[in-house]
Amino acid sequence: MQIVEHSPMTIAFSSEDAQGIQMPYDDALVIEAVIHNFRVKKVLMDDGSKVNLLPYRVFQQMGIPEEQLVRDQSPIKGIGGAPVLVEGKVKLALTLGEAPRARTHHEVFLVVKLPLSYNAILGRPALFNFEAVTSIRYLALKFPTEGGVGMVRGSQEEARAVYLATVTEPNSTGEALDSEVLEVRDETKEARTEPVGELETFSLSEEETSKVFSLNAGLTKEQKGEAMALIRSHSPTFA
Numbered sequence: 001m002q003i004v005e006h007s008p009m010t011i012a013f014s015s016e017d018a019q020g021i022q023m024p025y026d027d028a029l030v031i032e033a034v035i036h037n038f039r040v041k042k043v044l045m046d047d048g049s050k051v052n053l054l055p056y057r058v059f060q061q062m063g064i065p066e067e068q069l070v071r072d073q074s075p076i077k078g079i080g081g082a083p084v085l086v087e088g089k090v091k092l093a094l095t096l097g098e099a100p101r102a103r104t105h106h107e108v109f110l111v112v113k114l115p116l117s118y119n120a121i122l123g124r125p126a127l128f129n130f131e132a133v134t135s136i137r138y139l140a141l142k143f144p145t146e147g148g149v150g151m152v153r154g155s156q157e158e159a160r161a162v163y164l165a166t167v168t169e170p171n172s173t174g175e176a177l178d179s180e181v182l183e184v185r186d187e188t189k190e191a192r193t194e195p196v197g198e199l200e201t202f203s204l205s206e207e208e209t210s211k212v213f214s215l216n217a218g219l220t221k222e223q224k225g226e227a228m229a230l231i232r233s234h235s236p237t238f239a
Contacts, residue, residue, distance in 0.1 A: 007131050007144035017138040020153075027159040029134055031141060031152045034095035035120060036062050042119045042158050045134055045141055049123030051076060054109040055116045056087055064090065069111060076110065087111045094122075096130060096143065097150035103143055105129045117162040202228060 029045040040058070059069075069088030076084050088111050095104040107126050127134070132143040139154035 009144035009149060011133045011142045011144065011149055013135045013138050013140065013142070017135070017140050017151075021139055022156055025139075025156065027139065027154070027156050028163075029136060029139055029141065029154040030118070030159040030162060031096075031154055033120070033122070033152070034093075036064065036092040038062055040119050042117070042162055044118040044121045044162075045127075045154075046121050046123050047127055047134060049121055050125075051123050052107050052109045052126050053114075053116070053121040053123070054090070054092075054111050055119065056111055056113045058119050059087075059090070059111045064092075072110070076112075084112055084114060087113060094126065096132070096141070096152050097145065100147035101145045101150035102147075103130055103145045103150055117166050 031043050031045060032039060032041050033043045034040070035043075035054075068090050070090065071088045072086050076086060089108050090111060091106050091108050093104055094107045095102055097103055105126070107122075107129065109120070126132070130143045132141055134141050139156065141152045141154075143150050
């Protein structure tokens with residue numbers, strides 16, 4: 001049996017970690033990470049996933065030779081249990097945090113041709129290797145490093161932008177490359193996130209006015225109507 005060493009460092013969250021977070025909310029934990037020396041935005045932390053996923057379009061945009069793909073025809077289960085074919089798997093350097101509290105591991109990613117709005121999904125393998133602890137309450141990820149406890153904050157703007165893109169244009173997130181979500185890592189510059197603009201808040205239903213959701217205020221009246229109808233039709237799925 002393999003013996004796994006654990007860091008003795010204590011990781012905790014406090015009210016100070018909630019600074020800058022708009023509450024209440026139900027946003028996913030969407031972060032920025034460095035993958036294969038690229039700063040990648042819209043990375044979903046998903047402790048419900050047993051694998052790390054990389055969309056084929058992102059794999060291509062990184063310029064990784066196809067020869068590095070280890071072919072793997074074993075399907076994985078997607079949403080609803082439907083099988084998803086895997087193009088292959090590749091091991092890439094993944095860095096979380098900023099120096100001096102950063103940590104790097106080589107993670108195996110399954111490369112898939114799926115219309116994902118996210119540019120990568122980090123599942124339980126990455127969380128285990130980084131000894132990471134997530135907090136949805138504080139939209140943050142913490143992990144031990146040689147310089148102390150490292151921390152990566154989630155972006156509510158990015159999380160809402162991805163969600164909005166998914167519900168308003170479900171077929172527009174295919175294999176098109178997006179130069180704004182990948183940039184070559186430059187350690188002399190700070191990582192950048194771009195806001196989605198003004199947000200407009202609506203109640204989830206007439207009966208439950210305490211539950212709300214937000215849409216981009218720049219959408220047309222027709223787009224808002226379609227998005228609101230779709231979201232409200234799925235209101236029973238919201239906790």
